[in-house]
Amino acid sequence: MRGLRDKTILVAGGGTGIGAATALRLGAEGAVVIIGDYDAGAAQSVAEQVVADGGRAQGAGFDVRDRESVASLIRLALEPSGEIDGVHINVANMAILSRDEDVVATDLSVFDATMDVNLRGHVCVTQLAIPHLLKSGGALVYTTSEAAYLSEPTRFSYGITKSGINALMRHVAIRWGREGIRANAVAPGFTLTSAIDAHISDELKAEFLGNIHSPRLVSPDDIAATVAFLMSDDAASINGQVINVDGGRILRA
Numbered sequence: 001m002r003g004l005r006d007k008t009i010l011v012a013g014g015g016t017g018i019g020a021a022t023a024l025r026l027g028a029e030g031a032v033v034i035i036g037d038y039d040a041g042a043a044q045s046v047a048e049q050v051v052a053d054g055g056r057a058q059g060a061g062f063d064v065r066d067r068e069s070v071a072s073l074i075r076l077a078l079e080p081s082g083e084i085d086g087v088h089i090n091v092a093n094m095a096i097l098s099r100d101e102d103v104v105a106t107d108l109s110v111f112d113a114t115m116d117v118n119l120r121g122h123v124c125v126t127q128l129a130i131p132h133l134l135k136s137g138g139a140l141v142y143t144t145s146e147a148a149y150l151s152e153p154t155r156f157s158y159g160i161t162k163s164g165i166n167a168l169m170r171h172v173a174i175r176w177g178r179e180g181i182r183a184n185a186v187a188p189g190f191t192l193t194s195a196i197d198a199h200i201s202d203e204l205k206a207e208f209l210g211n212i213h214s215p216r217l218v219s220p221d222d223i224a225a226t227v228a229f230l231m232s233d234d235a236a237s238i239n240g241q242v243i244n245v246d247g248g249r250i251l252r253a
């Protein structure tokens, strides 16, 4: 893809799953990848993998709920070149999903904890990244979800945060587009990360496959490829969009 080589790109939430796959893909495209994750060890090990594959990367722990911690990650990303050319905001509190029921059954503490990471955290990274992206003419790519569109009987907090991310992304796109910042989002459908693969049955996988219009389930590499494209100069005229990577899940006959 054009325009990724030697660019500094921050992946916030890149220690595992989709974020890790994206960091590896960006590294393979020649970008200098800064990987931040709550799990510092996971971030460092993804960075080591990028380097082992011939790329350049650095990993660090951070907590998206803590503004100073986000600021410190941004400072780390500025170290290689003094510029940040792209930010992928991918963090989500996935561990809490099993307690995110319907709006009546769900304790407000679950709602608050989901908001803190999935929405307030995205706002915080956006706030601190934009001054640097204005200097570089950089791109922001958020990870949203099909949950922003689907009508779901549970995980209502999660769906609200993903709809909120879409609104935040469009706000950034229209507010700063003419000044050179592009903001877009990738909306994964059910994506078979290794963590999910280890925990679900073959029957459930078959059920998810039955919901889509593709011969196989979505992989983290599919999402990574889309993020890399949206970051690249090949996507120079794409701004304010949500790209569904869901195997055709939202198609209706």
Ligand SMILES: NC(=O)c1ccc[n+]([C@@H]2O[C@H](COP(=O)([O-])OP(=O)(O)OC[C@H]3O[C@@H](n4cnc5c(N)ncnc54)[C@H](O)[C@@H]3O)[C@@H](O)[C@H]2O)c1
Pocket (backbone or CB within 6 Å): 012, 013, 014, 015, 016, 017, 018, 019, 036, 037, 038, 039, 062, 063, 064, 065, 090, 091, 092, 093, 094, 117, 143, 144, 145, 146, 187, 188, 189, 190, 191, 192, 193, 195, 196
């Ligand atoms: N896997 C799917 O089926 C799927 C579907 C739709 C959307 N998504 C979205 O894709 C993104 C990645 O999901 P994934 O399946 O790879 O999950 P994941 O749990 O592997 O990735 C989320 C990352 O965020 C990090 N994180 C959580 N809280 C944090 C905090 N407070 N500070 C910093 N980092 C924190 C985690 O440590 C983890 O590495 C999420 O935004 C998720 O909502 C995933």
